[in-house]
Amino acid sequence: MPQNNWQELEQKLFLKTFNRTPVTLVRGKGVWVWDDEDKQYLDLVGGWAVDNLGHCPPVVVEAIEKQASALIQTSNQFYTIPQIELAQILVQNSCLDRIFYCNSGTEANEGAVKLARRYGNLHLDGAYEIITTHSSFHGRTLAMTAATGQEKFHKPYMPLPQGFINVDFNDIEAIKRATTTQTCGVMLEPIQAEGGVNMPGDGYLKEVESWCHQKGILFILDEIQTGIGRTGTLFAYQQYGVEPDIMALAKGLGSGVPIGAFLAKEHASVFVPGDHGSTFGGNPLVCAAAYATMKYIIDNDIPGKAGQTGKYFMSRLQELKHQFNFITQVRGQGLLIALEFSDEIAKEIAADCLAKGLLVNVVKANALRFIPPLVISEKEIDKAIDILENVLSQQKI
Numbered sequence: 001m002p003q004n005n006w007q008e009l010e011q012k013l014f015l016k017t018f019n020r021t022p023v024t025l026v027r028g029k030g031v032w033v034w035d036d037e038d039k040q041y042l043d044l045v046g047g048w049a050v051d052n053l054g055h056c057p058p059v060v061v062e063a064i065e066k067q068a069s070a071l072i073q074t075s076n077q078f079y080t081i082p083q084i085e086l087a088q089i090l091v092q093n094s095c096l097d098r099i100f101y102c103n104s105g106t107e108a109n110e111g112a113v114k115l116a117r118r119y120g121n122l123h124l125d126g127a128y129e130i131i132t133t134h135s136s137f138h139g140r141t142l143a144m145t146a147a148t149g150q151e152k153f154h155k156p157y158m159p160l161p162q163g164f165i166n167v168d169f170n171d172i173e174a175i176k177r178a179t180t181t182q183t184c185g186v187m188l189e190p191i192q193a194e195g196g197v198n199m200p201g202d203g204y205l206k207e208v209e210s211w212c213h214q215k216g217i218l219f220i221l222d223e224i225q226t227g228i229g230r231t232g233t234l235f236a237y238q239q240y241g242v243e244p245d246i247m248a249l250a251k252g253l254g255s256g257v258p259i260g261a262f263l264a265k266e267h268a269s270v271f272v273p274g275d276h277g278s279t280f281g282g283n284p285l286v287c288a289a290a291y292a293t294m295k296y297i298i299d300n301d302i303p304g305k306a307g308q309t310g311k312y313f314m315s316r317l318q319e320l321k322h323q324f325n326f327i328t329q330v331r332g333q334g335l336l337i338a339l340e341f342s343d344e345i346a347k348e349i350a351a352d353c354l355a356k357g358l359l360v361n362v363v364k365a366n367a368l369r370f371i372p373p374l375v376i377s378e379k380e381i382d383k384a385i386d387i388l389e390n391v392l393s394q395q396k397i
């Protein structure tokens with residue numbers, strides 16, 4: 001029996017937006033978390049692809065503690081050091097030249113779109129439309145709801161802001177057909193994450209990049225989930241031979257402190273003072289955490305390790321696929337992986353995993369997503385596979 005009634009209180013006090021798993025977490029370390037009754041769980045959700053260095057990584061905790069006692073918030077009226085250090089490490093390790101800080105992924109995309117519209121305004125005769133794809137996910141503001149190519153998110157909020165054209169993913173011809181003199185950019189996730197871990201087809205991203213160059217429009221990548229080592233390289237674009245003109249980041253960037261950012265190449269960096277802003281964006285506290293995160297990730301080749309561990313995880317999942325005929329597909333890259341079933345059983349499987357001490361994410365009614373901390377070991381993956389195998393073997397299909 002729970003010692004307290006947190007979950008009942010939540011039901012009573014909150015707007016009903018989240019389908020929460022019935023567990024109240026109170027602490028975490030590495031890939032493990034504990035609930036309010038001290039039950040331990042192996043966490044393959046990782047704060048929704050945020051806790052890339054695991055829970056409470058010592059280097060980040062230390063950076064936060066140190067910065068919290070020095071300076072937390074000043075506003076962007078002044079210069080502060082952590083945001084400049086973070087800018088340097090991100091620019092030096094990417095193909096982008098300039099940065100803007102905000103507080104979430106949605107805001108990063110929103111800013112990226114504003115920058116693209118500003119570009120259209122200055123260089124493309126006022127073009128303002130952005131092409132995005134079906135099954136994408138770009139965030140929750142009204143504009144990012146319109147950018148997100150999923151009908152179910154649009155319906156309750158009509159009318160949505162104009163200027164977003166949703167076309168099929170992995171269909172370069174659809175992008176070409178949708179491009180008009182009003183188009184200022186194309187915005188994609190390199191791998192559609194929330195939409196079900198949908199992989200780009202061979203050459204697709206390269207074709208989109210070429211098309212954007214040919215038309216003089218901006219190629220925007222939403223690397224909010226795929227970035228910061230998740231797919232085996234620091235940014236996913238590096239594996240597809242492309243370079244975005246604008247890139248949005250958040251999730252893993254700050255190890256759990258709320259930070260987002262978008263970066264742009266010099267030619268696309270068209271904002272002038274007053275065009276965009278943020279009160280908290282880039283404050284010393286979150287930037288110290290993000291700088292410590294980035295430095296650790298780069299110095300210790302965490303992306304390379306995630307690539308290796310991801311291969312191992314996928315091979316173990318393939319073994320399960322051979323064992324259970326209701327597993328239809330294992331797909332992913334690095335430690336962004338989906339396991340798809342022939343039936344809509346993902347919710348039950350997740351509940352059974354929970355009971356056995358394993359946290360997983362239901363990405364679709366028929367698919368689980370695994371987005372663990374990138375520091376997960378092969379031994380810990382074996383443990384997860386044991387639990388999954390046990391749970392799957394009880395399924396009656």
Ligand SMILES: *Cc1c(COP(=O)(O)O)cnc(C)c1O
Binds near residue numbers: 104105107109224251
């Ligand atoms: C999570 C996510 C977002 C939204 O980020 P928030 O921090 O929740 O606002 C946008 N795009 C992608 C690809 C995401 O995974």
